[in-house]
Amino acid sequence: AVANSVSPLWYATRSMGVMALILLTATVVLGVATVAGVSGPGIPRVVTGALHRNLSLLAMVFVAAHVLTTVLDRYTSIGLTAAFVPFSSSYRAFWLGLGAVALDLLLAVTVTSLFRDRMSYRAWRAVHWLSYASWPVALWHGLGTGTDTRVPWLLALDALCVASVLGVAGWRLTRAHPGAARLALTGMAVLLPVATIAFLAVGPLRPGWAQRAGTPAALIGARQSMGRATAPAGSPGTATATFTGKVRQTAGPAAGQVTVEVTGRTSGPAARVLTVVLHGRPDGSGVVLSSGTVLLGASGRDPARQGPVTRLDGSQLIATLHGPATQSESARLYLVISGTRASGDLSTSPGGGS
16 A cells, blocks of 8 residues: 555545444444343353443444544545534535434443443433444445445445344344334334435445545546556656646536646656646546646756647546657556645657557
């Protein structure tokens, strides 16, 4: 990750979130079983209760790590306030807001549990029920804002978490007395999986979800991987260099389009100014290109070159550059954009082919 200019925090954020959901699921399952008076053979209920509390605290540790790595990661700007104040972030505001709601609910449960001896049982019990509400909210937060929602093994893991909670909830309902509360809980147990499947079908599993979820259009590039590709070895005459720069996004030139401008400098003693301008329609994880240009500034006696972008495919951009001479030059650019920063590799070779 370090070698590819991808922040380890980006991986840590996702892994901590997954572990937090697993632990929260285990906490809910064990909590329901404990309330029903179930314990393992030869295991006193006090041990089961202690395990439930320890799992809850461990889940909070992973939630805290998930929040901390999210705030520190520079993939996008998510402030500490957005972690606690729901729907205040500019990045996937609603789905990130669900995460803030889940965190606030868990904090309320944790704080009241620490002061349980100073509270009435009824008040503590009412707040403690919030932990069950935080589980579906956290689940939908992960499905809506996670960048790995389509990964098969993660979908299977989410399905296993849902099945575990529904299984223990269904078992608990069979032991409950008939009445309005039982009917309401049964309805919720049926509605949750149906709503989740419907949401996945029309949301995260469909193309363009990143844009509809509220991802800023400037976050284009390697389509979720954010890894820098290595420019392939070219034919004789090929020149390669790395570059860093800044990114600026504006609306237009046409309705529904955006203009993304990348300005930077190449490395090495013969540094050049590199300017990339892309016009297109945002599709969430990238831009559907309508037109673009690349300008490679002069260096010493080597004149400046400029030409149109002929291809944009994820992190790879290809352009045909022309200078004062008649001979054209092919430029192959591997571009990674992270927030307002850009980096990548530039390879140029004689000839206009790609």
